[in-house]
Amino acid sequence: MEALNSLNAAQSFAVGDITNLQQLSEFDTSEWADGLPADFPVLRCPIATDGANFLPTGAIRYEMNIACLPANDLPVMTMLLQLNDVQIYWLADFTDPEVRAAYDKWKEAGRLPVLLDFNQSKKRDCTLCVAEISRERLEFEDLHGFKxxxxxxxxxxxxxxxxxxxxLQHVAVSVLPDFPLERMLVNLLATKRVEPFIKGRSHGAKPNASFPSS
Structure with missing residues (x-):
């Protein structure tokens, strides 16, 4: 496979974070969020202006996978969302209390809302989808052998x-068989624990949300 390009050419990674559904103005009327409480955690990803053109529009198929990438005895959690031919990764420290709290809620519900947050100059302010995830316990959750x-x-x-x-680009494999990969964006997940190291990359806008067709 040829090397995949980053959606954001200005930097090798973006910084995503966790917000909640009550920050989205359309949350109350969205069928996507039906049955989820207002404080339910949402995984957010900033999309730079030069990256927005690569993301699919119209009919979108998507799949969410969660795994662990052991690195120097640290459990680096990988959350992968594929939208047609584009993959978006979030990397997070699974021992971080904020990450574990959000993960526990996602697993209990079997659903993980994702917000793609576009540059305000774009007509697409942001896009929200709610992916189904497995409720089964994964091996890495026990943290055996990890710091x-x-x-x-x-x-x-x-x-x-x-x-x-x-x-991640080198080992990337499409999780949607009908869509060969074209682009990838990698996020590091911002939490209070790592906030001092972000150096201005944080993305704190709270825009309106649009909801794609399934």
Missing amino acids: KNAPADYVWKIMTTIADSGL
Whole structure:
């Protein structure tokens, strides 16, 4: 497979975060969020202006996969969303209390809302989808053999090293058989624990949401 291109050419990774459904003005009337409480966590990804053109519009198929990438005894959680021929990754420290709290809610519901947050100059302010995920317990959740109290700067360094290495692009495989991969965007997940190392990359807008057809 040829090397995949990043959606954001200006940097090797973006910084996503966790917001909640009550921050989205259309949440109350969205069938996507039916049955989910207002404080339910949403996984967010910023999309730069030069990246928005690569994302699909119209009929969109998507799939969400969650796994663990062991790195120097640290459980780096990988959350992968594929939208047609585009993959979006979030890397997170699975020992982080914020990450675990959100993950537990997603697993209990079997659903994971994802917000793609576009540059405000774009007509597509943002897109929300709610992917189904397995409720089965995954092996890495027990944290056997992993460091549980690694320093925050060490965690950030490991995640940035993975993001900068091109490893994810190199091993990427489409999870939608009818769609060969064309682009990928890698996010590091911002939490209070790693916030001091983000250096202005945080994306805190709270725009309106549009909901794609399934």
